[in-house]
Amino acid sequence: EVQLVESGGGLVQAGGSLRLSCAASGFTFDDNAISWFRQAPGKEREGVSCISTSDGSTYYIDSVKGRFTVSSDNAKNTVYLQLNSLKPEDTGVYYCAARARGSFWCLRSYAMDYWGKGTLVTVSS
Numbered sequence: 001e002v003q004l005v006e007s008g009g010g011l012v013q014a015g016g017s018l019r020l021s022c023a024a025s026g027f028t029f030d031d032n033a034i035s036w037f038r039q040a041p042g043k044e045r046e047g048v049s050c051i052s053t054s055d056g057s058t059y060y061i062d063s064v065k066g067r068f069t070v071s072s073d074n075a076k077n078t079v080y081l082q083l084n085s086l087k088p089e090d091t092g093v094y095y096c097a098a099r100a101r102g103s104f105w106c107l108r109s110y111a112m113d114y115w116g117k118g119t120l121v122t123v124s125s
Helices: none
Strands: 003-007 010-013 018-025 033-039 046-052 058-060 068-073 078-083 092-099 119-124
Touching: 003 092, 018 033, 018 092, 018 119, 033 078, 046 068, 046 078, 058 068
Parallel strands: 010 119
Antiparallel strands: 003 018, 018 078, 033 046, 033 092, 046 058, 068 078, 092 119
16 A cells, blocks of 8 residues: 655745655655645645656746755655745645656646645745
């Protein structure tokens, strides 16, 4: 059984930083992708960033480029999302998701096969 467990969320002031972790079990990092999505109150879930487990390629939505960094530790089956220069509009529940094969469309919800339960990030102004 695949399990994805997020951690690291919390309350932070604007301009601050957080580091989210996604620990995967039952899922081998091999030619697939791990993504981060977020859902703000009253808004649809959006893909934020993803990383290919095969070659380490990373992808970001424009609004977080230069501020967020995704990385992976394949030996630990863990993916991280470093959030810097946080803004109030970054507030939301952050979900880790895994795509079983390949990294195409890894920022699209419908392309993901497994989901974590999320961790809440709240950025105060």
